[in-house]
Amino acid sequence: MTVHSPAANRWATRRAEKARRLAQVRSLADGVLLPRERIVAALERLIMPGDRVVLEGNNQKQADFLSRSLAQADPGVLHDLHLIIPSVSRPEHLDLFERGIARKLDFAYAGTQSLRISQFLQDGILEVGAIHTYIELYARLYVDLTPNVVLVAAYQADRHGNLYTGPSTEDTPALVEAAAFRDGIVIAQVNEIVDDPGELRRVDIPGSWVDFVVQADRPFFIEPLFTRDPRLIKPMHVLMAMMAIRGVYERHQVQSLNHGIGFNTAAIELILPTYGEQLGLKGKICRHWTLNPHPTLIPAIESGWVDSVHCFGGELGMEPYIAARPDIFFTGRDGSLRSNRAFCQLAGQYAVDLFIGSTLQMDGLGNSSTVTHGRLTGFGGAPNMGHDPHGRRHASPAWLDLLQTDDPLERGRKLVVQMVETFQGSGRPSVVESLDAVEVGRAAGMPLAPVMIYGDDVTHVLTEEGIAYLYKARSLEERKRMIAAVSGVTPIGLRSTAAERAALRRDGLVALPEDLGVDRRAATRSLLAAKSMADLVEWSDGLYEPPARFRSW
Amino acid sequence: MTVHSPAANRWATRRAEKARRLAQVRSLADGVLLPRERIVAALERLIMPGDRVVLEGNNQKQADFLSRSLAQADPGVLHDLHLIIPSVSRPEHLDLFERGIARKLDFAYAGTQSLRISQFLQDGILEVGAIHTYIELYARLYVDLTPNVVLVAAYQADRHGNLYTGPSTEDTPALVEAAAFRDGIVIAQVNEIVDDPGELRRVDIPGSWVDFVVQADRPFFIEPLFTRDPRLIKPMHVLMAMMAIRGVYERHQVQSLNHGIGFNTAAIELILPTYGEQLGLKGKICRHWTLNPHPTLIPAIESGWVDSVHCFGGELGMEPYIAARPDIFFTGRDGSLRSNRAFCQLAGQYAVDLFIGSTLQMDGLGNSSTVTHGRLTGFGGAPNMGHDPHGRRHASPAWLDLLQTDDPLERGRKLVVQMVETFQGSGRPSVVESLDAVEVGRAAGMPLAPVMIYGDDVTHVLTEEGIAYLYKARSLEERKRMIAAVSGVTPIGLRSTAAERAALRRDGLVALPEDLGVDRRAATRSLLAAKSMADLVEWSDGLYEPPARFRSW
Structure with missing residues (x-):
C-alpha cells in the first residue's frame, strides 16, 4: 500500500x-x-x-x-x-x-x-x-x-x-x-x-x-429477494401472462427485456416453454435478459429460449446452476457469476426493448407507485427501468414499432408495460383517483410525490381485463379513457361505457383477451412449466438449491 | 491464469x-x-x-x-x-x-x-x-x-x-x-x-x-479534443457566456453541471473568475462538474470556484496539473487522474443540474444536430447529457425551479441549454426550417434522422439575441414563437414580430441581455481570465503543458 x-x-x-x-x-x-x-x-x-x-x-x-x-x-x-x-x-x-x-x-x-x-x-x-x-x-x-x-x-x-x-x-x-x-x-x-x-x-x-x-x-x-414460489401463481396471473406474450411480446417482437419482481412476471417466465412454445415463438422473442437470476426463468433457459442474462445482483441458491450455465450468464474465469448493478441498470435502460413490472396502485393517468400509507420505501431501480430514456439513439424493431407517424423527427420508444390487477387481495381497488404516494409525499415533506413510474412513460397497461395501448393515445383524455376501459369495476373503470370500450377496441387502442386470440379457459396453472419449487429444482437438474424457507420437502 | x-x-x-x-x-x-x-x-x-x-x-x-x-x-x-x-x-x-x-x-x-x-x-x-x-x-x-x-x-x-x-x-x-x-x-x-x-x-x-x-x-x-485556445474566443462568445451566467446559472442556482465542447462554453469557464466574481456568485453556483479536464477551467479552479471535477477521459497536457490538484479531480493513490466514461456519463445524466452545449444547427422547434451533409459523425455522448432523464427522482433547487405548477405529480427537470449563434461563420443561418440531419438520415437509410438533442428535451435556447425559456412554453406553438424571438434575422427569426417579442419578454418567456442586466458593451475579451494558452499555463503555475500545436511561444 x-x-x-x-x-x-x-x-x-x-x-x-x-x-x-x-x-x-x-x-x-x-x-x-x-x-x-x-x-x-x-x-x-x-x-x-x-x-x-x-x-x-x-x-x-x-x-x-x-x-x-x-x-x-x-x-x-x-x-x-x-x-x-x-x-x-x-x-x-x-x-x-x-x-x-x-x-x-x-x-x-x-x-x-x-x-x-x-x-x-x-x-x-x-x-x-x-x-x-x-x-x-x-x-x-x-x-x-x-x-x-x-x-x-x-x-x-x-x-x-x-x-x-x-x-x-x-x-x-x-x-x-x-x-x-x-x-x-x-x-x-x-x-x-x-x-x-x-x-x-x-x-x-x-x-x-x-x-x-x-x-x-x-x-x-x-437475502433471496427474487425467488417466487410457483405454487403461489394464480390462474389470473397466467391469464395476464398469456396476454403479455401475445399482445405485447409477440406483437412488437420483443427481443431484449427486463422483468420486474412479482408473480405476474414469474408467470410469464413459466409459460414461455408451454404457451410460448405452442405459439411458435421460441427464438423469435425474449432472447436477451437483464435481470436478477430469477429461479422461475430456469425452465425457459433449459428449453432454449434464453441467449443471455446479465444480472443486477445474485440470488441465493442459484449459484451452482449459474456456474453450470456460462453460455447464458456472465461468469468469471473461476466460474461464478459476475453481477454488476450499475452496468445492468445501464443495460436495462439503454439496451433493452421492454420493461414489464407489476404495481400495487395506479391512477387514471397511468402514474403508479408501490408506496403505501406510512411507509417511505424509496424507489430502488424500477423508475430507471420504467422510463423511456430520451438519450437513446439506436433503433430496434420493437422500439421502432411504437412510432405513430412517419415524421423522421419522431423517436421510437422503449416499451414500458405496467401490469396491474384491478383489485388487490384485500378487495381494495388498485386503480384509484389519487395515489397514496401523493399523501405520503406530502406528509413526509417530500418536494414531490414518490411516484415510481409516471403515466407518460407507460406504453401499455395490462390488467386481467385487457391491454390499453397507451402509446397510441392522441391526448390525455384518450389515455384516461383507455385506462378506464381496462380498469374493470373499480371507480375509474366504471366511468367507461360499453360503447366507449367498443370504439376503443375497434380502433385498436384497447384489446381484450379475445381480441388477442387468448382463450380465457386455457389460463390455468397447468400452463406453468414448473408448479412448485421442487419442479424448478428438477428443471435445473438438481443444480438450483432453494433456501430452506422455500423448501417443503 | x-x-x-x-x-x-x-x-x-x-x-x-x-x-x-x-x-x-x-x-x-x-x-x-x-x-x-x-x-x-x-x-x-x-x-x-x-x-x-x-x-x-x-x-x-x-x-x-x-x-x-x-x-x-x-x-x-x-x-x-x-x-x-x-x-x-x-x-x-x-x-x-x-x-x-x-x-x-x-x-x-x-x-x-x-x-x-x-x-x-x-x-x-x-x-x-x-x-x-x-x-x-x-x-x-x-x-x-x-x-x-x-x-x-x-x-x-x-x-x-x-x-x-x-x-x-x-x-x-x-x-x-x-x-x-x-x-x-x-x-x-x-x-x-x-x-x-x-x-x-x-x-x-x-x-x-x-x-x-x-x-x-x-x-x-x-488526441487533445477538449483544448480550446482562448485566443479564438470572440466578444460574441463572451456576451453569450454572460447571459448564460445571469440568465441561467444564477437564476436557477445551478450547482452541478456538464459543459459541452466549444468556444461558447470555454467562454463561460473563463469569465467565472471575472464576471461571475463581480456578481458575487462564487461558492453559490457551478461547484461540481462532470467534464473532461478542460484547460479553460483552470482559472476558475485556481480562483476557488470549483469543488470537484469528475472526468469522462483525460486531456493531453493536463496530467501534471491534475496530479497537483487532488482535492478537485478524481485521482488514484499514485496521484494520476482516474477518468471513467461510463460513470461520468451516469453522473452527467443523473446527478447534475445542467447540461449546456453549443450546436451548429437547430430547427424552429429546438431540435438540433451537428450532422452536416455527407457526414455520418454519430452521436458521441451529447444526446445522453442533453436530455431530461425521466428515471431521476431526487430533487435539487435547480431541478425544482423548473416546475410550472404545484401539482405533486409534476416532475422537476434537468436544465438542457442549447447555445447557438444565429449565423455560422460561413454566413449560413444556424436556425433552419429543417435540419440537414433529416436529409443525411434519409440518404444513409437510417430509420430516423440523426438528431443530437430533441427540442422537447431543451429547456433553454440561448443565442446572441437572448434566452428563450422553453420549459415555460405552454404549447408547441408558443415554443416556436419563443425560438423565433431569439433567432435574429434568420428566416425563422424573421417570423417573429416586434409585438410578439415584446409580449414574450413581458411574460418572462424570453429575455434579452438588457432584461438580464447584461451590459452588451462589457462583453469584450477583456473579461476573459485567460486570453491565450500562455495565460492558462501561467494560471496553472506552470503545471499545464499544452501540446505543441497549441503553443506559440
Whole structure:
C-alpha cells in the first residue's frame, strides 16, 4: 500500500487527512488487515464526525458486520454522520440514528425498515438528504456526495486487499471507486482472508483501491429477494401472462427485456416453454435478459429460449446452476457469476426493448407507485427501468414499432408495460383517483410525490381485463379513457361505457383477451412449466438449491 | 491464469471455444505476454471470421497498435468481422473494411473518418449495425452485442496482466468487463511492461480479467479534443457566456453541471473568475462538474470556484496539473487522474443540474444536430447529457425551479441549454426550417434522422439575441414563437414580430441581455481570465503543458 505523505498543500487536503487517519490505526492493523476485535476502535479513528459514509446495503448483500460494528461506536466520538445506504434493510442501520452516531440519510430503497424511517423522520431523529433510485445515488457519489469512507462486503480478500466479491458483486465497484479515487477510505468486510491473489477465486476489486479488510464474525447477510414460489401463481396471473406474450411480446417482437419482481412476471417466465412454445415463438422473442437470476426463468433457459442474462445482483441458491450455465450468464474465469448493478441498470435502460413490472396502485393517468400509507420505501431501480430514456439513439424493431407517424423527427420508444390487477387481495381497488404516494409525499415533506413510474412513460397497461395501448393515445383524455376501459369495476373503470370500450377496441387502442386470440379457459396453472419449487429444482437438474424457507420437502 | 478445460458441455460452448483459441497461441506467448512481432499471427488465431470484436477507439485514447496489427491480417483467414468501435477515428479502422477483414460496424462517433464511412456505406463495403451514443453502446455489450474479443490500450501492464490505464481510463473497464465475464478474450496493448503489481503505478483493471498483453511499437495515440485556445474566443462568445451566467446559472442556482465542447462554453469557464466574481456568485453556483479536464477551467479552479471535477477521459497536457490538484479531480493513490466514461456519463445524466452545449444547427422547434451533409459523425455522448432523464427522482433547487405548477405529480427537470449563434461563420443561418440531419438520415437509410438533442428535451435556447425559456412554453406553438424571438434575422427569426417579442419578454418567456442586466458593451475579451494558452499555463503555475500545436511561444 502506497500512500502519499501529507503534503503541506492546499490542494491536497483530502489526501493529507486520509494519511493522518491511516496513521492513527497503523498500530492496530497488520498491513491492510484489521483485527476483528479492534474494528470498533479502528472505525472510531478512521471516521470523523460529520463524515459522509457509504454503507453497503445493497438490494441483496449487506456489509452487516461493519454496520453492526459502527453501531457500537461511542456517540461521543462518532456523531452526526451522513450515511449513504443504497438499500436500508438492517435494524442497525436505524440504530445508528437512534444512538446519534448518524444524523442524515441518503438512500434508494428501504424495505423492512421503511416504517421506522418514517417514524424517525417524524421524531426528528433522522434527516433525509434525498430518496434516490439506485443509479442516481451512485452517480451522486461522483458529484456532490463523494464519500469520506466506504464500507463494503466481499467473499474473499488477500493480504494485498484484492477482493473477490463473488456472485454478488452488485454495487460494490461503483461504491468503492468513488472513495478509492478521491482520497476516501475503503474498508471491506470479508468472509475469508487468503494470502495471495493466486489463492483468490478471482479479483473483482483491485487491492490498490482498498485500504483495509477485516474478517467478519459471520458471512455477510444476503437475502433471496427474487425467488417466487410457483405454487403461489394464480390462474389470473397466467391469464395476464398469456396476454403479455401475445399482445405485447409477440406483437412488437420483443427481443431484449427486463422483468420486474412479482408473480405476474414469474408467470410469464413459466409459460414461455408451454404457451410460448405452442405459439411458435421460441427464438423469435425474449432472447436477451437483464435481470436478477430469477429461479422461475430456469425452465425457459433449459428449453432454449434464453441467449443471455446479465444480472443486477445474485440470488441465493442459484449459484451452482449459474456456474453450470456460462453460455447464458456472465461468469468469471473461476466460474461464478459476475453481477454488476450499475452496468445492468445501464443495460436495462439503454439496451433493452421492454420493461414489464407489476404495481400495487395506479391512477387514471397511468402514474403508479408501490408506496403505501406510512411507509417511505424509496424507489430502488424500477423508475430507471420504467422510463423511456430520451438519450437513446439506436433503433430496434420493437422500439421502432411504437412510432405513430412517419415524421423522421419522431423517436421510437422503449416499451414500458405496467401490469396491474384491478383489485388487490384485500378487495381494495388498485386503480384509484389519487395515489397514496401523493399523501405520503406530502406528509413526509417530500418536494414531490414518490411516484415510481409516471403515466407518460407507460406504453401499455395490462390488467386481467385487457391491454390499453397507451402509446397510441392522441391526448390525455384518450389515455384516461383507455385506462378506464381496462380498469374493470373499480371507480375509474366504471366511468367507461360499453360503447366507449367498443370504439376503443375497434380502433385498436384497447384489446381484450379475445381480441388477442387468448382463450380465457386455457389460463390455468397447468400452463406453468414448473408448479412448485421442487419442479424448478428438477428443471435445473438438481443444480438450483432453494433456501430452506422455500423448501417443503 | 486459470482457464477451464473445454467441457463437453452444451452450456459452456463459449468457454470451450475460448480455451481452444488460447491453446492455439500458447506456443507464441510467454504466459500473458504476446511478443510484438507475432501479434498479427496471434490475432489471426485468437479471432475467428464473423466474430464480434471491440476495438478501443475511445473519444481520445486509441488502441492503435492493435488496430494497425489487425489491419495487417490475411483477409483469407480473418474476414467478415463485426467491429464495435466507440469512436472511429483512425484510418486503419476503415482500412479493415476496405480489405474485407471487417464487414459490419457498430459505433458511437466518427469524427475525421465520417466522410469515409458514408462513402463505404454507399459503396456497400461496410454495413452499419447501429449508430449509438457511447453509453448505449457499452450497455449493448451486456445484452445482444457481447464481444468475442476486446482489444484495448493501457499505459502499463505487469506479467500477471494487471493494467494501469493511466489518466485515460475512459471506456476501458466497461469494454473489458463485457468480454472478461462472458468467456471472451481480452488483449491489451501497453506502452510498458513491468514484472510485478508492485511496480505498476496502480491497478485499474485486474489481471484476472485480461488474457494477453503486448507491448506496442509506440505509445498509444491520444488526441487533445477538449483544448480550446482562448485566443479564438470572440466578444460574441463572451456576451453569450454572460447571459448564460445571469440568465441561467444564477437564476436557477445551478450547482452541478456538464459543459459541452466549444468556444461558447470555454467562454463561460473563463469569465467565472471575472464576471461571475463581480456578481458575487462564487461558492453559490457551478461547484461540481462532470467534464473532461478542460484547460479553460483552470482559472476558475485556481480562483476557488470549483469543488470537484469528475472526468469522462483525460486531456493531453493536463496530467501534471491534475496530479497537483487532488482535492478537485478524481485521482488514484499514485496521484494520476482516474477518468471513467461510463460513470461520468451516469453522473452527467443523473446527478447534475445542467447540461449546456453549443450546436451548429437547430430547427424552429429546438431540435438540433451537428450532422452536416455527407457526414455520418454519430452521436458521441451529447444526446445522453442533453436530455431530461425521466428515471431521476431526487430533487435539487435547480431541478425544482423548473416546475410550472404545484401539482405533486409534476416532475422537476434537468436544465438542457442549447447555445447557438444565429449565423455560422460561413454566413449560413444556424436556425433552419429543417435540419440537414433529416436529409443525411434519409440518404444513409437510417430509420430516423440523426438528431443530437430533441427540442422537447431543451429547456433553454440561448443565442446572441437572448434566452428563450422553453420549459415555460405552454404549447408547441408558443415554443416556436419563443425560438423565433431569439433567432435574429434568420428566416425563422424573421417570423417573429416586434409585438410578439415584446409580449414574450413581458411574460418572462424570453429575455434579452438588457432584461438580464447584461451590459452588451462589457462583453469584450477583456473579461476573459485567460486570453491565450500562455495565460492558462501561467494560471496553472506552470503545471499545464499544452501540446505543441497549441503553443506559440
